[in-house]
Amino acid sequence: MPSTDLADLLQTMTVTEAADVLVGWRLSTTFDDRPTAVMITETEAYAGADDPASHSFRGRTARNEAMFAGGGTLYVYRSYGVHWCMNVVVGRPGTGHAVLLRGGVPITGEEVMRARRGRDDHLTDGPGKLAQALGVNGAADGTSLIRGPVRLVPGNLPPGWQIAATPRIGITKATERPWRRVARPVPRS
DNA sequence: GTCGCGATAGTCT
DNA sequence: GACTATCGCGACA
Numbered sequence: 001m002p003s004t005d006l007a008d009l010l011q012t013m014t015v016t017e018a019a020d021v022l023v024g025w026r027l028s029t030t031f032d033d034r035p036t037a038v039m040i041t042e043t044e045a046y047a048g049a050d051d052p053a054s055h056s057f058r059g060r061t062a063r064n065e066a067m068f069a070g071g072g073t074l075y076v077y078r079s080y081g082v083h084w085c086m087n088v089v090v091g092r093p094g095t096g097h098a099v100l101l102r103g104g105v106p107i108t109g110e111e112v113m114r115a116r117r118g119r120d121d122h123l124t125d126g127p128g129k130l131a132q133a134l135g136v137n138g139a140a141d142g143t144s145l146i147r148g149p150v151r152l153v154p155g156n157l158p159p160g161w162q163i164a165a166t167p168r169i170g171i172t173k174a175t176e177r178p179w180r181r182v183a184r185p186v187p188r189s
Numbered sequence: 190g191t192c193g194c195g196a197t198a199g200t201c202t
Numbered sequence: 203g204a205c206t207a208t209c210g211c212g213a214c215a
Contacts, residue, residue, distance in 0.1 A: 044207070053207070063200065080208050081198030087207090100207055128208050170207055 006154070007146055010071030010090055015097040016179060018071075018090040019045040022099055023183045024157035026107060027086075029150050031135035034112045038104030038124050038134065039155065044168045045179040046087070048096030052173040056096030066142040067096045074150050076131070076141040083128030084137050088145060088152065102127045102169070102180070162186050 010018065028037035046054035048067070055077065056067045066075040070093035079085045087098035104124045106113055113123045113133035124130045131137070136150055145152040157163070165178045 046207075055207075058201090061201080077207085078199060080196085080206060081200095082196080083208050085207065102207085122210090126208070168207075172206090 006152070007072035007144075010088065010145075011092055013071070013090060015045040015047050015090045015099060018088065019043045019099045019179060019181050020163070022088060022101075022152075023163055023181050024161075025155050026153040027101065027104065027134065027150065028108065028153065029134045029136060031149065034109060034135070036109030036112050036134050037107045038130065039107055039157075040101060040104045041183040042101075042103035043181045044100040044102060046098050046100060047179075048091075048098075051177075053168065053171045053175075053177075054096065054098075056098070060096075064096070067098050068094050069142060070094075072145050072152075074140055074143050074145050074148065076136060076138055078138065079128060084131040085127040086131050086136055086150070100127060101130060103182075104130055106133070157183055160186050 022040055022043050025040050026037050027040055048054050048056045051057060055064045060068055063077055066073055067089055071090045073089040075087040075089050075098050076084055086101045089098045091097040106123055114120055116135060117123050117133055124133045140150050161183050163181055163183050166180045167175055167178055168180045
């Protein structure tokens with residue numbers, strides 16, 4: 001798929017559609033010449049001005065500027081003063097819609113992830129952990145997910161995995177919206 | 190395995 | 203000055 005089509009796709013999808021579709025895609029980085037990649041397994045949709053839980057709900061600020069750049073942009077912010085978290089911006093420029101990447105499974109560079117995380121388990125099973133394992137920080141905010149240092153590659157979940165929709169995690173507003181998507185291996189009967 | 194709690198500093202009111 | 207799209211640890215089961 002040509003990269004312009006990928007950007008077009010992310011600009012024309014709704015944010016909840018994007019939260020669905022992104023599960024199973026790959027996210028790769030090559031910081032410090034060390035390739036890493038994960039398969040995305042957990043996402044959450046944030047619908048800009050229509051969503052009180054979204055960072056862009058109250059309009060443009062210095063922090064959320066990248067959310068308004070249009071689909072295919074990476075939005076990185078610092079959470080609780082300590083962790084970095086990544087979002088895939090979705091929709092036309094100016095709409096402020098984005099999908100938070102909450103988790104994945106390592107595909108490439110698991111050793112690098114262990115070193116960056118300083119431990120051998122729980123490498124990418126949370127938004128802050130995912131960014132740390134991939135070496136992503138505020139320097140990548142506003143870069144292109146098609147041409148930049150952090151890249152999105154379309155893909156599908158392997159056989160034997162299923163997606164569930166649940167309420168979003170760690171927020172206090174609009175908690176009733178089932179806009180989280182989690183992929184898990186199908187439990188064995 | 191699950192639950193509760195404190196740390197921590199950028200962002201916004 | 204208050205709030206937060208989190209994490210890791212320790213207590214318990």
